[in-house]
Amino acid sequence: MLQFILRRIAISAVILVLGSALMYFATINSGDPLQDLRETRAENREQLIEARIRNMNLDMPWWQRYLTWLTGAGKCLVLQCDLGTTRDGANVNSLLLGAAGASLRLVALSVALAIIIGITLGVLSAIRQYSGFDYSITFLAFLFFSLPVFWAAVLLKDFGAIRFNNWMADPQLTTVAMGVIAIVFGLLIASVLGGDIRRQALTFLVTAGVVFGAVFWFDRIGWWRQPALGLPLIIVGGLAALAFFLVLTVGLQHRRILYAGLGTLAVGVVSYFLVQPLIQDPSWGLVLLLALVSAAVGAAIGWFFGGFEKKTSMVVNIGTALAFGFLVFMDQLLRNWAGFLDVAPQGRPIGTIGDARIPSERLEGNFWIEIYNWGVQLILPTIVLTLISIAGYSRYTRASMLETINQDYIRTARSKGLSDRVVYTKHALRNALIPITTIVAFDFAALLGGAVITETIFGWKGLGAIFRDGLNTVDPGPVMAYYLVAGGAAVLMNMLADIAYAFLDPRIRR
Incomplete structure (x- = not known):
C-alpha cells in the first residue's frame, strides 16, 4: 500500500508540473498585460509601466518567469510558499489565503450536507425501488442536476433573500x-x-x-421573528434520533438498548436546565467541552446498560446524546434570531452580495448573534452548491446500492434469516459506498476549484474571483495560485479516496 501511495504521489507531481506549465503558457499568451497602461494618458505613464514590468518580471523570458514561479511554489512543501506578486504589487500568498478561506467556508459545508443528504436519499430510493418515493427522488435529482447554476443562483437570490427580507418585516x-x-x-x-x-x-x-x-x-x-424549539420539541427530536440510531443498528425491538437510550434522554432533559446559565453567551471552547461531556455520558450509559452488546449500545447512546445536545444548541440559536434582526442592516438579515459581515462593535459581543453574522452569508451559495451535488450523490448511490443488493452474497445473507435492516446496513451499504468514495473526492476538488460562477453571482472574493481577475488582467500570479489549490486538492482527494478503498474493502489492500 505504501509503495502504491508513493508511486501515485510521484505520478501526480509530474502531472501537476506539466499542467502548471501549460496553464502558465496559456495565461501569459491570452493578452497584453500592459495594454491598459499603453492607452492611458497619465503623466506618470512610464513609471507605471516600469513598476508593472518589475512586479510581473516581464523583462525575463516566459520560461524563466515560469521557473521562478515553480521554485517559489515548490517551497510550499516546507510551508514557505513564495507565489510572487500581482501586477499591482500585492502579495499573492496573502491574496490566496483570504480567497481560499472564503471558498472553503462554502465548499466544506455544502459537500458535507450533500454527502449526508444525497447518500441517505440514494439508499432509501434503492430500497424502495419503483415506489412513489423512488420516482419523486429520481424526478427531483434530474431536475436539480439539469439546473443551470447561474439561473438557480439568481432565482434563489430573488426568493431566498430579497423577498424573504421583505417578508420578515411583517411575517x-x-x-x-x-x-x-x-x-x-x-x-x-x-x-x-x-x-x-x-x-x-x-x-x-x-x-x-x-x-x-x-x-x-x-x-x-409571531414565531417567525422570535423562534425557539422549547423543551417539548427537543424531546421529540431526541426520540426521533434514538429511533433512527436503533433502526440503523439493532432495531426497535432491542429493549435493553432502547431503555438505555431513554435514560440518556432523561439525563439530557435534566442537563437542559443545568446548562442554561452556561450557554447564554458561551464560547466555542465551552460548546466543544459540553459536546464531549454529552458523548462521554452517552458512552457511559451505553456501557453500563448495554448488556452483551456494549459497543452497539455505546454508539446508539453517543449518537442520541449528541443529537439532543445539537437540538439544545439550535434552540438557543433560534432564541437569538430576534436580536440579530435588531442589528441587521435595515432589518434585512440575508445578504445577497459578498461575504461582508456586520462590524463587531454593533454585535454587543453576543456569541449567538456572531454565529448569525458569520453564517447568513453562507446560506444562499451553500444551498445552490448543495442541491446540485445532492442530485449526483443520490443517483450514484441508488445505482450502486441496486447493483450491490442483487449480488449473490446479499441473497446468501437473506437466506440465513438476517433482517432487511442488517442486510442493508451491514452488508450492502458498505460495499455500495466504494464507488461513491471516488465521487465524493472529485466533487470536493471540483467544487473547491470550480465554484467560479456561484462566487461571481453572490459576490464572494474566493478562489473563483482571483482566477477570474487574473485571467481578465493577464496576470499569471493569481491564476497559478488558483491552479495550485485546485490541482493540489484534486490530487490529495484522489489519494484519500484510494486509501479509503482499503478501509471499505480489505481485499483492495492486497
Whole structure:
C-alpha cells in the first residue's frame, strides 16, 4: 500500500508540473498585460509601466518567469510558499489565503450536507425501488442536476433573500401557504415511511394535520421573528434520533438498548436546565467541552446498560446524546434570531452580495448573534452548491446500492434469516459506498476549484474571483495560485479516496 501511495504521489507531481506549465503558457499568451497602461494618458505613464514590468518580471523570458514561479511554489512543501506578486504589487500568498478561506467556508459545508443528504436519499430510493418515493427522488435529482447554476443562483437570490427580507418585516402566512406547507410535509413523510395505500393515506392525513396546526400556531404567536424549539420539541427530536440510531443498528425491538437510550434522554432533559446559565453567551471552547461531556455520558450509559452488546449500545447512546445536545444548541440559536434582526442592516438579515459581515462593535459581543453574522452569508451559495451535488450523490448511490443488493452474497445473507435492516446496513451499504468514495473526492476538488460562477453571482472574493481577475488582467500570479489549490486538492482527494478503498474493502489492500 505504501509503495502504491508513493508511486501515485510521484505520478501526480509530474502531472501537476506539466499542467502548471501549460496553464502558465496559456495565461501569459491570452493578452497584453500592459495594454491598459499603453492607452492611458497619465503623466506618470512610464513609471507605471516600469513598476508593472518589475512586479510581473516581464523583462525575463516566459520560461524563466515560469521557473521562478515553480521554485517559489515548490517551497510550499516546507510551508514557505513564495507565489510572487500581482501586477499591482500585492502579495499573492496573502491574496490566496483570504480567497481560499472564503471558498472553503462554502465548499466544506455544502459537500458535507450533500454527502449526508444525497447518500441517505440514494439508499432509501434503492430500497424502495419503483415506489412513489423512488420516482419523486429520481424526478427531483434530474431536475436539480439539469439546473443551470447561474439561473438557480439568481432565482434563489430573488426568493431566498430579497423577498424573504421583505417578508420578515411583517411575517405572516396565508391559509393557502399553510395548506401547501402541510401537503408537502404530508407527502414527504408518507413517501418516506411507505406501506400500502391505506397506511400512506393515514400517514399523510395525520402529518398534514399536525404540520398545519403547528404552522398556524407559529404564525399566531409571531414565531417567525422570535423562534425557539422549547423543551417539548427537543424531546421529540431526541426520540426521533434514538429511533433512527436503533433502526440503523439493532432495531426497535432491542429493549435493553432502547431503555438505555431513554435514560440518556432523561439525563439530557435534566442537563437542559443545568446548562442554561452556561450557554447564554458561551464560547466555542465551552460548546466543544459540553459536546464531549454529552458523548462521554452517552458512552457511559451505553456501557453500563448495554448488556452483551456494549459497543452497539455505546454508539446508539453517543449518537442520541449528541443529537439532543445539537437540538439544545439550535434552540438557543433560534432564541437569538430576534436580536440579530435588531442589528441587521435595515432589518434585512440575508445578504445577497459578498461575504461582508456586520462590524463587531454593533454585535454587543453576543456569541449567538456572531454565529448569525458569520453564517447568513453562507446560506444562499451553500444551498445552490448543495442541491446540485445532492442530485449526483443520490443517483450514484441508488445505482450502486441496486447493483450491490442483487449480488449473490446479499441473497446468501437473506437466506440465513438476517433482517432487511442488517442486510442493508451491514452488508450492502458498505460495499455500495466504494464507488461513491471516488465521487465524493472529485466533487470536493471540483467544487473547491470550480465554484467560479456561484462566487461571481453572490459576490464572494474566493478562489473563483482571483482566477477570474487574473485571467481578465493577464496576470499569471493569481491564476497559478488558483491552479495550485485546485490541482493540489484534486490530487490529495484522489489519494484519500484510494486509501479509503482499503478501509471499505480489505481485499483492495492486497
